[in-house]
Amino acid sequence: MAPRVDMLYFFLIAVAVFFSVLIAALIVFFAVKYRRRSADEQPKAIGVDVRLEILWIVIPFIIAMAMFFWGAVIYLSMAKPPANAIPVYVVGRQWMWKFQHQNGKREINELHVPLGQPVRLIITSEDVIHSLFIPAFRVKMDAVPGRYTSLWFEATRAGSHHLFCAEYCGTQHSQMAGQVIALSPPDYEAWLAQGATGREPLASAGENLYQRLGCTGCHMAGPTAGMTVRAPGLQDLYGKRVQLENGRSVIADEGYLRESVLRPRAKMVAGYQPIMPVFENQVSEEELVQLIAYLKTLRSAEGGTEGSAP
Amino acid sequence: MTAAVEPKDNYLTAGFSLKSWLTTTDHKRIGVLYLLSITFFFLVGGLAAVLFRLELLTPPGDLVSADSYNKLFTLHGIVMVFLFLIPSVPAAFGNFLVPLMIGAKDLAFPKLNLASWYVFVLGGLFALWALLTGGVDTGWTFYTPYSSTYSNTYVSLMAIGIFIAGFSSIFTGLNFIVTIHKMRAPGLTWFRLPLFIWAHYATSLIIVLGTPVLAVAILLVGVERLFGIGIFNPAIGGDPLLFQHLFWFYSHPAVYIMILPSMGVVSEIVACFSRKRIFGYKFVAIASLAIAVYGFLVWGHHMFVSSQSVYAGLIFSFLSFFVAVPSAVKVFNWTATLYKGSIAFDTPMLYAFGFIGLFTIGGLTGLFLATLGLDVHVHDTYFVIAHFHYIMVGGAIMGYLGALHFWWPKMTGRMYTEGWSKFSALIIFIGFNLTFFPQFILGYLGMPRRYHAYSPEFQVYNVLSTAGASILGAGYVIPIIYLLWSLFRGKPAGPNPWGAKGLEWEKTSSPPPVHNFAEIPTVTEEAYNYSGTNEQG
Numbered sequence: 068m069a070p071r072v073d074m075l076y077f078f079l080i081a082v083a084v085f086f087s088v089l090i091a092a093l094i095v096f097f098a099v100k101y102r103r104r105s106a107d108e109q110p111k112a113i114g115v116d117v118r119l120e121i122l123w124i125v126i127p128f129i130i131a132m133a134m135f136f137w138g139a140v141i142y143l144s145m146a147k148p149p150a151n152a153i154p155v156y157v158v159g160r161q162w163m164w165k166f167q168h169q170n171g172k173r174e175i176n177e178l179h180v181p182l183g184q185p186v187r188l189i190i191t192s193e194d195v196i197h198s199l200f201i202p203a204f205r206v207k208m209d210a211v212p213g214r215y216t217s218l219w220f221e222a223t224r225a226g227s228h229h230l231f232c233a234e235y236c237g238t239q240h241s242q243m244a245g246q247v248i249a250l251s252p253p254d255y256e257a258w259l260a261q262g263a264t265g266r267e268p269l270a271s272a273g274e275n276l277y278q279r280l281g282c283t284g285c286h287m288a289g290p291t292a293g294m295t296v297r298a299p300g301l302q303d304l305y306g307k308r309v310q311l312e313n314g315r316s317v318i319a320d321e322g323y324l325r326e327s328v329l330r331p332r333a334k335m336v337a338g339y340q341p342i343m344p345v346f347e348n349q350v351s352e353e354e355l356v357q358l359i360a361y362l363k364t365l366r367s368a369e370g371g372t373e374g375s376a377p
Numbered sequence: 378m379t380a381a382v383e384p385k386d387n388y389l390t391a392g393f394s395l396k397s398w399l400t401t402t403d404h405k406r407i408g409v410l411y412l413l414s415i416t417f418f419f420l421v422g423g424l425a426a427v428l429f430r431l432e433l434l435t436p437p438g439d440l441v442s443a444d445s446y447n448k449l450f451t452l453h454g455i456v457m458v459f460l461f462l463i464p465s466v467p468a469a470f471g472n473f474l475v476p477l478m479i480g481a482k483d484l485a486f487p488k489l490n491l492a493s494w495y496v497f498v499l500g501g502l503f504a505l506w507a508l509l510t511g512g513v514d515t516g517w518t519f520y521t522p523y524s525s526t527y528s529n530t531y532v533s534l535m536a537i538g539i540f541i542a543g544f545s546s547i548f549t550g551l552n553f554i555v556t557i558h559k560m561r562a563p564g565l566t567w568f569r570l571p572l573f574i575w576a577h578y579a580t581s582l583i584i585v586l587g588t589p590v591l592a593v594a595i596l597l598v599g600v601e602r603l604f605g606i607g608i609f610n611p612a613i614g615g616d617p618l619l620f621q622h623l624f625w626f627y628s629h630p631a632v633y634i635m636i637l638p639s640m641g642v643v644s645e646i647v648a649c650f651s652r653k654r655i656f657g658y659k660f661v662a663i664a665s666l667a668i669a670v671y672g673f674l675v676w677g678h679h680m681f682v683s684s685q686s687v688y689a690g691l692i693f694s695f696l697s698f699f700v701a702v703p704s705a706v707k708v709f710n711w712t713a714t715l716y717k718g719s720i721a722f723d724t725p726m727l728y729a730f731g732f733i734g735l736f737t738i739g740g741l742t743g744l745f746l747a748t749l750g751l752d753v754h755v756h757d758t759y760f761v762i763a764h765f766h767y768i769m770v771g772g773a774i775m776g777y778l779g780a781l782h783f784w785w786p787k788m789t790g791r792m793y794t795e796g797w798s799k800f801s802a803l804i805i806f807i808g809f810n811l812t813f814f815p816q817f818i819l820g821y822l823g824m825p826r827r828y829h830a831y832s833p834e835f836q837v838y839n840v841l842s843t844a845g846a847s848i849l850g851a852g853y854v855i856p857i858i859y860l861l862w863s864l865f866r867g868k869p870a871g872p873n874p875w876g877a878k879g880l881e882w883e884k885t886s887s888p889p890p891v892h893n894f895a896e897i898p899t900v901t902e903e904a905y906n907y908s909g910t911n912e913q914g
């Protein structure tokens with residue numbers, strides 16, 4: 068992404084330099100050429116030239132639209148992570164960044180990523196708004212309490228890069244910083260495997276929670292369990308379009324899963340009763356991440372199909 | 378031109394007691410009261426800036442603690458935005474000049490005008506109280522839920538201050554709108570109005586439509602803080618983004634509250650010192666209104682990485698580019714006005730040149746921020762800081778100083794020293810660029826804003842910036858000295874020292890009498906009729 072953003076940046080600099088120099092040069096030129104030579108000088112009036120006015124309305128407009136489209140194209144690809152992106156869950160809090168990898172490995176203020184592979188960060192905050200900013204990759208996204216946001220990048224240079232909090236969040240805002248460490252894929256695998264004994268992968272921690280919180284009572288356990296009458300089956304849910312009671316439909320992304328667990332009444336699945344307990348304030352952000360990681364692993368034998376009914 | 382003598386009976390000699398000032402309903406005196414109070418706030422805000430620029434001289438946070446640093450930049454932002462920039466040109470010069478320029482005896486509601494000053498002072502006192510008893514550390518943007526739940530500083534007190542001060546703007550805006558509609562001199566049609574008046578009309582519309590929304594937003598922060606009612610904090614059922622929407626719905630247009638009046642000032646100055654009618658007068662006039670209207674449609678460009686939907690981002694970016702057009706129209710027309718003019722380099726004109734150049738850079742770098750894919754990187758970095766200081770200091774304050782130097786002879790009847798005033802204009806221009814240009818680079822390199830301590834690689838640019846700020850600070854102190862000196866020793870200005878067109882110059886003395894004009898003037902010509910040919914367009 069960085070080279071694409073930089074190209075756009077240089078285009079805008081070129082435009083800015085061109086117009087600043089043009090205006091400055093004209094002002095200096097006119098000011099010198101037409102400087103007042105005698106106190107009673109009276110310049111002749113010049114009527115407005117509408118063609119000129121139209122010209123300098125239309126030209127800036129066209130250039131502005133070029134900027135808009137170029138910027139929009141990049142923004143859209145920033146919003147759409149590649150399917151093979153490695154998910155990492157991020158929780159911001161006053162004043163640190165906590166990262167959780169798929170295999171359960173955690174780190175604070177340091178994020179290890181493999182070179183040449185897209186990484187997707189799923190971000191939230193436990194308290195106020197923060198913003199995760201990695202200047203080297205030209206990406207930034209706010210960490211907003213109560214919801215998930217995400218960004219993705221692909222590291223192309225080994226080594227460590229700054230990681231900042233960009234949204235003012237209180238006393239130690241400027242200390243809420245760390246490093247993104249990009250490793251070659253083998254080094255990354257080795258790093259991931261370090262200390263693996265005794266550590267539970269996110270999804271299996273999620274499965275335990277799923278049992279402990281009694282989700283199974285209604286949703287049934289295991290990928291083979293069919294639909295029960297009381298609650299919808301959860302296999303293949305992630306990424307699927309869900310039909311809601313109010314006639315709308317939503318794509319089941321992390322944000323939807325989050326809301327369905329914390330506040331089930333907010334978006335009711337069509338055809339079910341509002342019997343699911345509210346889990347808000349019952350699970351921590353980190354537990355929620357584990358639950359969601361588990362839900363994402365629930366696949367039926369046939370695999371999910373887009374748009375199938377619950 | 379009549380001989381340069383000061384009229385015996387003028388608004389300044391109408392009474393010398395403190396009471397005569399504090400109970401005045403004369404728009405000119407109220408303008409002066411505002412001028413004095415906002416200058417005070419400008420110095421307070423500037424002092425805070427000097428302190429945190431010193432802190433930023435070295436990478437570690439060593440001069441002041443993190444909390445003090447956060448309170449300093451909050452103080453600087455709140456005071457400069459709400460207590461200096463927003464009232465600056467309209468409340469001081471608009472108050473003084475709107476009636477004079479349209480040939481009226483006063484504003485439509487003189488008592489409301491005085492009330493607006495008292496309300497402003499009251500709001501300012503609350504703000505000072507909050508600052509002196511311990512300060513506020515939320516930044517001038519008050520983002521929730523930090524401001525509404527987490528900050529344990531004097532947020533509620535400050536919120537009350539800003540809430541109150543907002544009403545003074547609303548009173549002033551209402552007064553201007555009614556006055557401009559109803560009290561123009563005979564013959565003064567809309568398209569004969571000076572562009573200063575058009576700019577103030579557009580500004581007043583924004584003030585009246587936008588300020589109530591800020592008042593509501595800030596009130597809701599107070600309600601959540603004091604009563605724990607969940608409005609913005611998701612932990613108690615609120616929505617943190619709602620605040621950002623409400624806040625920027627006002628605060629983006631507020632940028633135009635700050636810059637439009639200065640644009641009006643620049644039009645007056647450029648016309649006078651090139652002895653030409655502003656090229657494309659009607660386009661410039663309509664551009665002010667266009668800016669006021671578009672200004673309300675673009676607030677979401679502050680929220681491209683806030684988790685606002687991608688589609689909202691696309692629309693807000695698209696609309697933001699529309700605002701660029703009327704601003705460009707103005708710059709091109711001012712420049713074209715110089716063509717075949719008779720250009721003099723008096724101090725006000727130097728400020729106008731400074732304005733055009735710096736505003737151009739500020740506007741062009743605004744395009745960087747409206748461009749979605751690019752804003753993601755530079756958002757909340759020093760790039761943004763540099764951009765809006767080019768608009769607000771390079772633009773609005775240059776316009777403010779231009780106005781001060783252009784109408785000072787009218788307001789006081791005295792001339793200031795030319796050499797010193799030109800020297801300080803130059804110092805301010807250099808100091809400004811040295812302070813803020815390096816910040817564009819810092820921002821692209823990735824230094825976030827509001828950082829008490831920073832990574833050593835950013836130091837060079839911070840040193841340049843701090844050096845520039847010291848020069849800029851000196852540049853601002855010099856005018857205070859020679860302007861005060863001119864009050865006592867300046868030579869009498871006479872009614873029209875610049876040979877300017879306009880009722881305030883041609884039809885009344887300097888300083889003007891209490892009722893502005895011996896008799897209400899009748900207008901028979903276009904604005905800026907320097908050539909005497911009364912051309913249109």
Ligand SMILES: [Cu+2]
Pocket residue numbers: 197198232233234235236237240241243
């Ligand atoms: Cu922060």
Ligand SMILES: [Cu+2]
Pocket residue numbers: 628629630632675676678679
């Ligand atoms: Cu804005």
